[in-house]
Amino acid sequence: MTILSHLLLSPQETEAQLASKTAMVRNISEADFDSLVSLAHSNHVIVRGLEIFRGIMLNVQDAARAEWAAAAVAAERARIVKAIEWLHVICNAFDEEGLDVTVMKSLDHWPDLGSDLDLYTNSSPQSVCAMMQRRFGAEIASRSWGDRLACKWNFNLPGLLEPVEVHMGRLGQTGEQLVLASRLPGRARKVEMEGHTFRVPSASDRLMISTLQRMYRHFYFRLCDIVDSATLAVSGALDYEELRTSAKAAGIWEGVATYLLIVSDYVRQYSGSDLGLPKFVTDTARFGGDLVYFGKDFLRVPIMPQSAALYRSQLAGLIRRGELQSSARLGLLPWLATAAAVGYKITGTDKGIW
Secondary structure (H helix, E strand, C coil): CHHHHHHHHCCCCCHHHHHHHHHHHCCCCHHHHHHHHHHHHHCCCHHHHHHHHHHHHHHCCCHHHHHHHHHHHHHHHHHHHHHHHHHHHHHHHHHHCCCCCEEECHHHHCCCCCCCEEEEECCCHHHHHHHHHHHHCCEECCCCHHHHHHCEEEEECCCCCCCEEEEECCECCCCCECHHHHHHHHHCEEEEECCEEEEECCHHHHHHHHHHHHHHHHCEECHHHHHHHHHHHHCCCCCHHHHHHHHHHHCCHHHHHHHHHHHHHHHHHHHCCCCCCCHHHHHHCCCCHHHCEEECCEEECCHHHHHHHHHHHHHHHHHHCCCHHHHHHHHCHHHHHHHHHHHHHHHCCCCCCC
């Protein structure tokens, strides 16, 4: 992870900075390179990371290692091109059937791509499932308890490697997010990739969705989350005042601020400078990057007591606003997590629960 982080986040504007990166990877063995590719794949940074690696190898005229990187990037790009073509066809089918659709998360990593295709729609599950089966011969994957609470369905399409995950009418681990979900399509913007146009969440919504996924569900960051969010922050696309208003309405402002501080701290560790977050963001954050640690291929966020406090704050906010159904859903999360932990210890998997 250290090598990938240096490749993607450390500046290489001067000869000394470039030399530092070169020294890190100059004599990497083929076995270690394969491990690097595996980690880059898990963290959705193969194209971005290995293009930099390839550039370094070409600079020092190491044709063999440059070719290793070129081959890995070519294979990944072939997968991405095919997935994007499928995504375009699927989104067109939604449009032709009069069903709204927004592409979440998957395109945030561009020019990399996630391991599945994530969509959001306000259309009914009956309409979406019928369309996916009729037009694509899709098989609906078995749904876990968590899937049912979150109101999401996974579809396996013949000829498509990646599963298609569709969130319908709700967001959040237990489907507790109705405010954010209801506003998502109306705030979406259009982007063009590989000659195709897609609707994706606004900058603020994109960051809140990432926060829900990382701070309230998985409790770990992929390196792509750091790189993607840092790029979004420095692009000037984020209106922090608007983000605060939207995140407060969703009850996750403290989680969003904490997410941003973690990203900023991690970027500073490798680049020497942070994201320049407004003071009201850093003052709201519950903790920062100093508590994040590497484990099992990802950057882990402490659950107790830090993330648990964020969960309690979100639940309290829902109760104060009188959102009783969402509060009841979110209140099931500790029981779901306990069931998953017990199931994992007994069977070695939490399949059917999360």
